[in-house]
Every structure is written in structure tokens, then in C-alpha cells.
Amino acid sequence: MADDGDSSLEEDHVAIVTEKLNLTSPTPVSHVQLACCNSHCAFPWQGNELRIYINTDIGAKPLNLIGHHENVSALAFGARQDPLLLCSASNDYVIVWDIEQCYRRDIEGLIASGVVIGTCLGRAQHLSLCSENEKVAVCSGAKTHILNIQKRELVVSLSGHLGSVTAAEFCPWDGHVLLTSSEDRTFKVWDLRTEECLYQSSVLSAFPLLSLFISEEKRQLITGSTNGQVWAFSLPEDFRCRVVSRVDLQKVEQRRLKHMEGSPANKPERQPRCQSPGSVPGEQADTVETSRPVLRLSPCTALPGCVQDQERCGNLYWIGSTDSLFLLDLDAAELRTALYLKDYPNLTFSMAGSWAIHQRDKDKILCVMSSPFESAIILFEVRMSEYSLSPCPWEEILTVFPSGPLLPESPLNAVLVRKGVPKPIKKPGPEVKVVQMDRPLTFHPRVKSSGYATRPWACTNKVISPKKSSMSVKTRKKPRCILPEYPEDIAVPTVLYNQVSAAERPAPVSCLQYSGDGKHVLCGLGNASALLYKSTLAGTTAVYTGHDGPINTVDWSFNRKWVVTSAEDRTVRVWPIGNAEPILIMGDDKFSKPVKSAHFYYLDKFMLLSSGHALHLYLYHLHLARDDIKRYHQKSLCKPVGRFKMSSGTDITCTSTINQLYSYIVLAAGVDRSVEVFDMNVGHICAEIPDAHTRAVHHITQNQGSVFSTQAPDLYNLFLTGAVTDGLKLWDLRTLRCVRRYEGHANRCHPCGAAFSPCGRYIATGSEDNCAYVYDIRSCTYLHKLPRHSDPVLTVAFNPAKPEASRDGCRSREPLLKDGPLRLEPQHSAARRVPRPHSGIRLSAEEIVCPAFFTEAEKLLQA
Known part of the structure; x- marks a missing residue:
């Protein structure tokens, strides 16, 4: 044989x-x-x-x-x-x-x-x-x-x-x-x-x-x-x-x-190269580099x-x-x-x-x-x-879009039911007929008077005619002229638009995210607070305080009514927009280690958290009523649905999922440099990328697109991973193969994040040389280098909404974009420096930079 x-x-x-x-x-x-x-x-x-x-x-x-x-x-x-x-x-x-x-x-x-x-x-x-x-x-x-x-x-x-x-x-x-x-x-x-x-x-x-x-x-x-x-x-x-x-x-x-x-089916099989001549197969041979x-x-x-x-x-x-x-x-x-x-x-x-x-x-x-x-x-x-060019240890082709209906035993079928309140049971019976209620002959809220109760006009030879008012016909204001869709051929942002100081004392801005409509931006700081700005960085700022440690992640709900924050104090808090008090607090009694990430999942039906070596899936109910006497009594509910562990038992460093559609896929990166793909429909790991980087993955993000843009369905299967000293890698979920690598930026010791543009054409990333880099997704070299920062850029985010032309006289006489597509987290510009005390060297910045840009179409709209 x-x-x-x-x-x-x-x-x-x-x-x-x-x-x-x-x-x-x-x-x-x-x-x-x-x-x-x-x-x-x-x-x-x-x-x-x-x-x-x-x-x-x-x-x-x-x-x-x-x-x-x-x-x-x-x-x-x-x-x-x-x-x-x-x-x-x-x-x-x-x-x-x-x-x-x-x-x-x-x-x-x-x-x-x-x-x-x-x-x-x-x-x-x-x-x-x-x-x-x-x-x-x-x-x-x-x-x-x-x-x-x-x-x-x-x-x-x-x-x-x-x-x-x-x-x-x-x-x-x-x-x-x-x-x-x-x-x-x-x-x-x-x-x-x-x-x-x-x-x-x-x-x-x-x-x-x-x-x-x-x-x-x-x-x-x-x-x-x-x-x-x-x-x-x-x-x-x-x-x-x-x-x-x-x-x-x-x-x-x-x-x-x-x-x-891990791929025994790969052909041709070969003996180890370093096996010495005459050695018996199966024995340990001397290795020679x-x-x-x-x-x-x-x-x-x-x-x-x-x-x-x-x-x-x-x-x-x-x-x-x-x-x-x-x-x-x-x-x-x-x-x-x-x-x-x-x-x-x-x-x-x-x-x-x-x-x-x-x-x-x-x-x-x-x-x-x-x-x-x-x-x-x-x-x-x-x-x-x-010859086999692409050995794959998995059998199925993965995709972010659901490949089939939910299984009967799927964790995503879970429903939150309050104790003591049974489910309403519909009894079979005859069809209910809708009967029109009796109303008076004249039931309109406003009826013109007949004039019987008023004083009659005096009999004169003059003909009385009503005066015609110049404002009889109300003129409607013309709507703002905005682009119907996020333009695909938009230029790369290179011009600084606005900036704001996020903290009086040096505090790193660790995370940054836009709301789905692009009107607000939420950032988490290292001083245990979260700040909510308008996309123009103008007006008052909402401050969310309550955590006892640096904030790790922030996330918006799909309906844009809630935000969730996770911190190093092993707590997760859900905040309503317009209220500085959390509506739901998940304390440290539920988690033994810091919560590295928190996301709304499955169109806001669940909350997906990562702590230690496991993913936690929770159902939740947010109680909106407020009682001034029992204001600290929490009436919101949360129920654990499942706990999904990493196959290697290593701690999770970062996670990613898409909340804008019913997706079963969840990505999780571990300390052992691996990236694992969870299928929440079946509730276990369906694929794994061992040694995705030479160091532990500190950032992972998927191409989520935007409700204002249209992309090819295949582009949603792309995701980015980043590791210190190993640059950025672009992966295809269908093959779990790295298709691009971006190394033009500096990333030697700090965890620098990255983001996809809403049109899917560009990638922006932070860098330790006090610059931000913008790459074309089809090329490995960067298109633009955005300088004029004073500290390392740790995180970036694109505005998902449509660019809107406006005129702001208090800043400039020239028309500026109200909502620029790119917001960079760290630092300020030398041209628009906000005077404040500067104490030593900061590892990350405490300001948000907003570059804007112009295109020929926008100039025509502004004219």
C-alpha cells in the first residue's frame, strides 16, 4: 500500500x-x-x-x-x-x-x-x-x-x-x-x-x-x-x-x-523540506534555515x-x-x-x-x-x-447576507417576555366587522357660519367688496438643494473645516462614530466620559458621564434613539438621546473582565458584547417612563440569550458586526492573532483565520455602507483588520483570503483604527506620524496624507449622510460643506488653533478634526 x-x-x-x-x-x-x-x-x-x-x-x-x-x-x-x-x-x-x-x-x-x-x-x-x-x-x-x-x-x-x-x-x-x-x-x-x-x-x-x-x-x-x-x-x-x-x-x-x-486535502502532498536524507518518515528531523x-x-x-x-x-x-x-x-x-x-x-x-x-x-x-x-x-x-492554488479548510462560502431562514433552534429566535405577563393568545372566532359610528350631519371641526347670529349690514348704496390681501397665497420655502444620493465619484477630503476641543485636560479620544443619518457624532474619551456633537461641531455638547474607566467603544442604534457605551470598569450603559442619565446599566456583576466592545445587533433586537474569551448576546427592553421619586430605580430589562466562546480560549480584542441588516455573521479577533467568524444562526464558529497578523489584531471593521449610498452586494463582504507593526489588511469574507495590504502609514505602538467610506471606494486610517492617510481601496499606496495634526491619529470615521452645501458667515464668506464625509479624531490644525493649556506630550489627541471638500456638482448647486 x-x-x-x-x-x-x-x-x-x-x-x-x-x-x-x-x-x-x-x-x-x-x-x-x-x-x-x-x-x-x-x-x-x-x-x-x-x-x-x-x-x-x-x-x-x-x-x-x-x-x-x-x-x-x-x-x-x-x-x-x-x-x-x-x-x-x-x-x-x-x-x-x-x-x-x-x-x-x-x-x-x-x-x-x-x-x-x-x-x-x-x-x-x-x-x-x-x-x-x-x-x-x-x-x-x-x-x-x-x-x-x-x-x-x-x-x-x-x-x-x-x-x-x-x-x-x-x-x-x-x-x-x-x-x-x-x-x-x-x-x-x-x-x-x-x-x-x-x-x-x-x-x-x-x-x-x-x-x-x-x-x-x-x-x-x-x-x-x-x-x-x-x-x-x-x-x-x-x-x-x-x-x-x-x-x-x-x-x-x-x-x-x-x-x-489544517488542510489535509491540499495536493500535492510533500515531505518536509528540512528532513535530512536517509531519515525515517515520521521522525523529528533537524531543521535548517x-x-x-x-x-x-x-x-x-x-x-x-x-x-x-x-x-x-x-x-x-x-x-x-x-x-x-x-x-x-x-x-x-x-x-x-x-x-x-x-x-x-x-x-x-x-x-x-x-x-x-x-x-x-x-x-x-x-x-x-x-x-x-x-x-x-x-x-x-x-x-x-x-495544482491547488487556494486550499480552504472550510466548505461553505460565507457572506454577510442571510443564506437561509432562521433555524428553529437559532438563538436569534429568542423573544423577551416579562415575568408574570403571559403572551396574548388569539382565540379563533368569527370575523370582526367594522361598524361605522353614528355622527351628526355636519361633523367637520370647522364649519363656515351662516350669518344668522351676526348684525346685518346697513343698507347703503355702496357695494362692499372684501379687500385682497397681498399675503393671501402663502409661498412655500424652496427646499434645500441637496444631492439625491451620496456621490460615488466624490473627491478625497483634504481641507480642514472645523475643530473643537473635547477635553480641558489631555484625554485620549479612543472611539468615534456617526449616527446613521449623519447629523450627530459620538466619541468616547479616556476620562470615562462620552461626548455627543452635531456633525458641524457647533452648538451645545451633550456629556454622558457615569463610567469609572476609559471608554472602549461607542455604538448607535439603528433608529438613532439610543447609544451604548462600554468601558474598562466592566459595565455597559445605554443612553437615550437628549437625556444625560442612562436608561439601562449592566453592572460589573455580569462580567469578570472589561467589556472590550458593545454593539446593537440584528436591527436593534439584541445587544452583542465581548468580555474575556466570549461573546454575550442579550435581549433588552428599554423602559421610557420616568419617575422623579424613583429615578434611580432601573425598570429596563435585559436577558442573556447565549454565550459563545472563542475556539482557542483566548481573550477577545475587538469585534465587528453589521446592524443595518439581518446578518448572521459576527467577526471576533483574539489575542492569539486569529480572527474567528461566528454564525449566530447556528450559534457556533463557522470559520477561522489563524495568524491573521504577526501581532494581536487591535482593530476590525466591516464595510457597512450607508443608507444614503448604494454599493455592489459583493463589497459588503469586505472587512479590515489592523495590528501594530503589521499594517492594515483587507479580507474577503467569501474566501477568507487577504486581498490587499496597506502599509504606507506609521503604526508601531498605538492601536490606530480605520474606516470605509460610504461609497466603498476609499479607506481612511490613523497614523502615529500625526497624520491621517486616505487609500484607494483598489491600490496599496495612499492617495492623500492629511497633516497638520499635533498628536497621533487613533481613530477615523466617515459621515454616512449626503454632503449638503451651506453658507456659514461666521466662519467664512465662502460656501462650505455642512456635513463633510470624513471626520478625523485626533488633534487640531495650526491654522485654527484653540488656545488652551498644553501639558507635555500626549499619546492621543483630544480634538476632532473635520476636513471638507468641494466638487463641481456642489459648486453648481451652491451657485
């Missing part, structure tokens, strides 16, 4: 990886740049010769090209297929070959020849052709030479790196811009017209940079180093690059292997099961390393798949010195690889349809 299992495993490996070609060259080719395109592959042969094969017909006679006198060190195909050009370089010549013309001359029995465009430039480490096949970049030593193919001359030599240049790439959308990476651990952006350096990066790592790639679709630069670090930088119009993401291959590989431990140098970067155009025109497969790249081939998702900073060469016995060797990777279609990948210890070259094909 064991032999049958081993044979089936080998058959699966053969189906995934197929070796097409195996050659042994008389001269070493371990660190030579190999070339591969959609139709051909090329590599040095016997030192100074070139050998070219057709990918679709490997058995055909290869094309041998002779022209160099010394060993060829680099090869590169052009980007265009008509004509297909191949450039080769050695110490003596740089030659450009027309492949079609070379085949034609070979068929005619003539010697195929190329065009020499450069001589005696030194040993070339890397070659690159521009997108129009007009220029060639030759990396030789610490210099980069630019050659013109048509004029066959040297255009310019760029020098500025302190080490050898390892890679160079032309900008796809601007052929006059060149990017180079070097062993001095930096990269540079060059302007070939002025021969000046437009941008130079800082030292990225302690190890040299080896590979470089430019994504035209994402407008990003991707580079990799010897120790397995991969960076992605944005390339704006001024080429002032900004870091988008950074990935450590060794860490993401360990996280992927740990995630796959190995580095993952990024030898080659190549884009992944499509994946099996993805329709490229309808669904983009993501920002994926193939990475060739010394012993493996990785598929890396840069947006999510995760490995989609990993192929270890030693797991495939049909390959001639399992270590790589250099790579050439090209994806022919969404199912096949061609790889040319040379051995670091032997003068051998192999060409193999990888069929991704046979």
Missing part, C-alpha cells in the same frame, strides 16, 4: 511539472542571464555560441547562432513579436539578432548573422530592451550603457552606483526613463535625455538587490534582494517613489505552511479558473529562487503557491543558478533553469490546473 501511495504521488508530480529539454554545456552557465518568450527560448551553448529552441516544438532542430568570440554572459528577447529580436552580450560584442531572418538564412544554407551595436563594454550582467525595440541597456560593472539599435552606437553611459549594477529596465510608458538596481542595495531612476538621476532610494537592505521589474498596469516598481526581501514602490508622474509593500519570502512561506497544516534569494521576477498574467476580462487575478509575480518557484501576491503579501524543486524527481537537478520564466497562458508556465554546480540547462513546463 505504501508503494502504491508513493507511485501515485510521483504521478501527481509528473502531471504538474514536465521536463521538456535537458542539455549539458561544455562551459559553465550557472549565473548567465537566460531568455524565454512566448515562442522561443535561448541560452548560451559552448561558451560563445547561442542555441534557440521553439517552445511548441522542442524536438525540432535548434537554431545555432555564431558571432561572439568570448563567452556569452547575458541574453534578452525584445518585447515585440514582429520582429522578434534577441540581444546577446559578451566581453567583446553586443549583438542584436532578428530571429525570423536567422531562421530564413539557416533554411537557405547560409550563416545566420546579427548586428553588432556595441564593442568592448565589459562583462554584461544584465540586458534589457525597451518596449519599442529601439534601445538596449547593458549593465556592466557599476555602469549602465544605453545603445541605439538603429544607429548602432553608444548613446549614454550612466554611472552613479557604488556597486555593480544587477538589473535595468526601461519604463514602459516613458522610454526616456530607466530604472537600475545595484549591489549597493539601492535603485535609481534616470532621465536618459538629461543624463540625470531623478530619484535615488535609500539603502533598502543589508543584502544586494538582484532583480527588477516594472508593472505598467499597477505603475509600480518591484525589486528583490539576496535575503528574500521583495519591495514594491509606486511610480508617480514625478517618479518620487513611495513604498507600497514589503514582503519577506521566508516569513510568508512559514505562514503558508502553517496554514496548510535557508535564504530565498530573488533571482528572477516575472509577472503572472492569469490563473486557472479566473476569467481575465471579468476578474483580475491580482498583483501576482513568479519568483525564481535557488530551490523553489513561488507565486507571490504582492497586494496581500502572501504566497499563492510554492513549488519546491526537490519534490519533483523527474527534474534533472533541484538547485537553480539562474532563471528565465514566461507564462504562456493561464495554465502553463515555461521555465529555463541552469544548475549552479553543473554546466546543465533544463526547460520544464508547469501546469497550474493540476
Whole structure:
């Protein structure tokens, strides 16, 4: 039986990886740049010769090209297929070959020849052709030479790196811009017209940079180093690059292997990489840590099961390393798949010195690889349809929308019944007929008088006519001209509108939330009080006091009549709007640990609380009548419905749920860095994300949208998680896969929150560099950085209501937005500073900043 299992495993490996070609060259080719395109592959042969094969017909006679006198060190195909050009370089010549013309001359029995465009430039480490096949970049030593193919001359030599240049790439959308990476651990952006350096990066790592790639679709630069670090930088119009993401291959590989431990159905099964030769399976083997140098970067155009025109497969790249081939998702900073060469016995060797990777279609990948210890070259094909790209330990597809009706035993069917008051029983009986009551003939409340009881008019010759009043017809005021719906193409808020001091003494604003109509904003402070403002931050402020510890969360009810607060004093209080006294107090006798979160749930039917390692679901009844004599006697009721524990028994750090619809899904994050999904319809955990971050998750929020906006149904399945030193991650609830990662802001020690915009296009987050950052949800780099703050920004919130144009003469003569869509919690602006005593450095701010913005439509409405 064991032999049958081993044979089936080998058959699966053969189906995934197929070796097409195996050659042994008389001269070493371990660190030579190999070339591969959609139709051909090329590599040095016997030192100074070139050998070219057709990918679709490997058995055909290869094309041998002779022209160099010394060993060829680099090869590169052009980007265009008509004509297909191949450039080769050695110490003596740089030659450009027309492949079609070379085949034609070979068929005619003539010697195929190329065009020499450069001589005696030194040993070339890397070659690159521009997108129009007009220029060639030759990396030789610490210099980069630019050659013109048509004029066959040297255009310019760029020098500025302190080490050898390892890679160079032309900008796809601007052929006059060149990017180079070097062993001095930096990269540079060059302007070939002025021969000046437009941008130079800082030292990225302690190890040299080896590979470089430019994504035209994402407008990003991707580079990799010897120790397995991969960076992605944005390339704006001024080429002032900004870091988008950074990935450590060794860490993401360990996280992927740990995630796959809970997925036994994943194929192919593989033995541990670190198991020593000759060891018995099942015994503990010695572990050896190995580095993952990024030898080659190549884009992944499509994946099996993805329709490229309808669904983009993501920002994926193939990475060739010394012993493996990785598929890396840069947006999510995760490995989609990993192929270890030693797991495939049909390959001639399992270590790589250099790579050439090209994806022919969404199912096949061609790889040319040379051995670091032997003068051998192999060409193999990888069929991704046979490999599992997304192992999922769960069976159902989750969604925030109810997938079915409530189960009879569901906790959400609970009903609150007061003691001693039985339910009313409807007795069966005949239908009740509605009888019209007798009324007098004239029953209107106001009837015009007949005039019999009044004094008759005197008989005169004058005709008396009633006077016409100028105000006989009442004119209605024109309603305010507001936008019918929250605009989807709204601009990003960048202008400060108003601010207000939340406390006389330094006190952190820990939480912030708008009401559903966007007219009020509620914030919780570290001094155990909660403040209720109007959305314009004008007028009087309602203060809710009563807690004995810092407030953790605040939440609005769906009907906007109640707010709930939870604090570190292990109490939860429900406050009516317009009254400073709580209408319901859940004391510390119910909870043994602080209540980390409190939410209204299931359209205000329940209250969902988290304390310790469990979620608490309560039914409640709020008694509205007030008795001045027994004003401290609580008449409101609450009844526990269920208590749902985390599977690992760890304490809950934060929770999230949607109260605007009947959703069964509740998200909870634990101290053990995991995120668990609760299905309240069945009352247990339905899915889990282990090790969602490298640190404990301190913030989790779902895309709840707004009653004033319309989004696609799939967007409601997105949620954000944040952790210290690990940035923000965007997840898809349907697959529980990280789809984006945002790292442009600073978050090293404070729990900085984030929020979705009502239109679903933007994400705002706080930062420790006294700024707030606004991201486009489709891009990993930030759009705007909102400065002018004096303290770290801890929480942010978008206004869910419609933007309303108004004119406020007391602040400005120009029309301002009354309800801006973004309200940032911490700090004040230097332009509108409120004088108050400032004592030392505060960890969080005590002011609320309200940026506003204008659009062309709003200007027309204001006019």
C-alpha cells in the first residue's frame, strides 16, 4: 500500500511539472542571464555560441547562432513579436539578432548573422530592451550603457552606483526613463535625455538587490534582494517613489505552511523540506534555515479558473529562487503557491543558478533553469490546473447576507417576555366587522357660519367688496438643494473645516462614530466620559458621564434613539438621546473582565458584547417612563440569550458586526492573532483565520455602507483588520483570503483604527506620524496624507449622510460643506488653533478634526 501511495504521488508530480529539454554545456552557465518568450527560448551553448529552441516544438532542430568570440554572459528577447529580436552580450560584442531572418538564412544554407551595436563594454550582467525595440541597456560593472539599435552606437553611459549594477529596465510608458538596481542595495531612476538621476532610494537592505521589474498596469516598481526581501514602490508622474509593500519570502512561506497544516486535502502532498536524507518518515528531523534569494521576477498574467476580462487575478509575480518557484501576491503579501524543486524527481537537478520564466497562458508556465554546480540547462513546463492554488479548510462560502431562514433552534429566535405577563393568545372566532359610528350631519371641526347670529349690514348704496390681501397665497420655502444620493465619484477630503476641543485636560479620544443619518457624532474619551456633537461641531455638547474607566467603544442604534457605551470598569450603559442619565446599566456583576466592545445587533433586537474569551448576546427592553421619586430605580430589562466562546480560549480584542441588516455573521479577533467568524444562526464558529497578523489584531471593521449610498452586494463582504507593526489588511469574507495590504502609514505602538467610506471606494486610517492617510481601496499606496495634526491619529470615521452645501458667515464668506464625509479624531490644525493649556506630550489627541471638500456638482448647486 505504501508503494502504491508513493507511485501515485510521483504521478501527481509528473502531471504538474514536465521536463521538456535537458542539455549539458561544455562551459559553465550557472549565473548567465537566460531568455524565454512566448515562442522561443535561448541560452548560451559552448561558451560563445547561442542555441534557440521553439517552445511548441522542442524536438525540432535548434537554431545555432555564431558571432561572439568570448563567452556569452547575458541574453534578452525584445518585447515585440514582429520582429522578434534577441540581444546577446559578451566581453567583446553586443549583438542584436532578428530571429525570423536567422531562421530564413539557416533554411537557405547560409550563416545566420546579427548586428553588432556595441564593442568592448565589459562583462554584461544584465540586458534589457525597451518596449519599442529601439534601445538596449547593458549593465556592466557599476555602469549602465544605453545603445541605439538603429544607429548602432553608444548613446549614454550612466554611472552613479557604488556597486555593480544587477538589473535595468526601461519604463514602459516613458522610454526616456530607466530604472537600475545595484549591489549597493539601492535603485535609481534616470532621465536618459538629461543624463540625470531623478530619484535615488535609500539603502533598502543589508543584502544586494538582484532583480527588477516594472508593472505598467499597477505603475509600480518591484525589486528583490539576496535575503528574500521583495519591495514594491509606486511610480508617480514625478517618479518620487513611495513604498507600497514589503514582503519577506521566508516569513510568508512559514505562514503558508502553517496554514496548510489544517488542510489535509491540499495536493500535492510533500515531505518536509528540512528532513535530512536517509531519515525515517515520521521522525523529528533537524531543521535548517535557508535564504530565498530573488533571482528572477516575472509577472503572472492569469490563473486557472479566473476569467481575465471579468476578474483580475491580482498583483501576482513568479519568483525564481535557488530551490523553489513561488507565486507571490504582492497586494496581500502572501504566497499563492510554492513549488519546491526537490519534490519533483523527474527534474534533472533541484538547485537553480539562474532563471528565465514566461507564462504562456493561464495554465502553463515555461521555465529555463541552469544548475549552479553543473554546466546543465533544463526547460520544464508547469501546469497550474493540476495544482491547488487556494486550499480552504472550510466548505461553505460565507457572506454577510442571510443564506437561509432562521433555524428553529437559532438563538436569534429568542423573544423577551416579562415575568408574570403571559403572551396574548388569539382565540379563533368569527370575523370582526367594522361598524361605522353614528355622527351628526355636519361633523367637520370647522364649519363656515351662516350669518344668522351676526348684525346685518346697513343698507347703503355702496357695494362692499372684501379687500385682497397681498399675503393671501402663502409661498412655500424652496427646499434645500441637496444631492439625491451620496456621490460615488466624490473627491478625497483634504481641507480642514472645523475643530473643537473635547477635553480641558489631555484625554485620549479612543472611539468615534456617526449616527446613521449623519447629523450627530459620538466619541468616547479616556476620562470615562462620552461626548455627543452635531456633525458641524457647533452648538451645545451633550456629556454622558457615569463610567469609572476609559471608554472602549461607542455604538448607535439603528433608529438613532439610543447609544451604548462600554468601558474598562466592566459595565455597559445605554443612553437615550437628549437625556444625560442612562436608561439601562449592566453592572460589573455580569462580567469578570472589561467589556472590550458593545454593539446593537440584528436591527436593534439584541445587544452583542465581548468580555474575556466570549461573546454575550442579550435581549433588552428599554423602559421610557420616568419617575422623579424613583429615578434611580432601573425598570429596563435585559436577558442573556447565549454565550459563545472563542475556539482557542483566548481573550477577545475587538469585534465587528453589521446592524443595518439581518446578518448572521459576527467577526471576533483574539489575542492569539486569529480572527474567528461566528454564525449566530447556528450559534457556533463557522470559520477561522489563524495568524491573521504577526501581532494581536487591535482593530476590525466591516464595510457597512450607508443608507444614503448604494454599493455592489459583493463589497459588503469586505472587512479590515489592523495590528501594530503589521499594517492594515483587507479580507474577503467569501474566501477568507487577504486581498490587499496597506502599509504606507506609521503604526508601531498605538492601536490606530480605520474606516470605509460610504461609497466603498476609499479607506481612511490613523497614523502615529500625526497624520491621517486616505487609500484607494483598489491600490496599496495612499492617495492623500492629511497633516497638520499635533498628536497621533487613533481613530477615523466617515459621515454616512449626503454632503449638503451651506453658507456659514461666521466662519467664512465662502460656501462650505455642512456635513463633510470624513471626520478625523485626533488633534487640531495650526491654522485654527484653540488656545488652551498644553501639558507635555500626549499619546492621543483630544480634538476632532473635520476636513471638507468641494466638487463641481456642489459648486453648481451652491451657485
